[in-house]
Amino acid sequence: MAEIAPSILAADFANLQRDIEMLNASEADYIHVDIMDGMFVPNISFGIPVCEAIHKHARKPLDVHLMIEQPDRYLEAFSKAGAWGLTVHYEACPHLHSTVQHIRQLGVQPGVAINPHTPVEALSEILPDLSLVLVMSVNPGFGGQKFIENTYKKVATLKALKEKFGYNFKIEVDGGVNLDNAASLIQNGADILVAGSFVFGSANPTATIADLKNK
Ligand SMILES: O=C(CO)[C@H](O)[C@H](O)COP(=O)(O)O
């Protein structure tokens, strides 16, 4: 069984409060909040005021995924906007250790995300400092993409490192997650599954969250 983090990116933005209330009443463990700047990724999603608005109604921790360049500029603002966790991209952070320490100093759980082409081994020196490693199972920027199969191997490698060194970080998988790949992801070591379009595109999102949770 894994924890579930539905991605609000796939919600109906004109009915955000309604969709947050649905998540509050569901078996979701977190609300995944995708921030895209049109620079690190080609798409723009939403920013700090929307994160604040989500936080006002959410009764689940906000798992904030920053797909932005130079994220250090905005860590404090997202922390004040209610982030429980702040995940930055390895590919966007030349001073990753400093960025991670900054997140922790803000009292927020630090996470690092890796794109599909980035090997898990690139994180070896930072793993002891992390609460979360987010493995992108699609190229970041858009919901509704096809799951990349190589993700299983990366999750298994991370799990082996956790066991070998006794690290505490959770392994989160983000992109194209559905009921066809959830069980294998969990078997390979995933602790948290992000699902956007599979949840919000289903006829009964509450039941879909429960189905994913009970895998
Ligand atoms: O970070 C993301 C995209 O960059 C999203 O969290 C992810 O794509 C979730 O959406 P879906 O489940 O529809 O793939």
Ligand SMILES: [Fe+2]
């Ligand atoms: Fe995400």
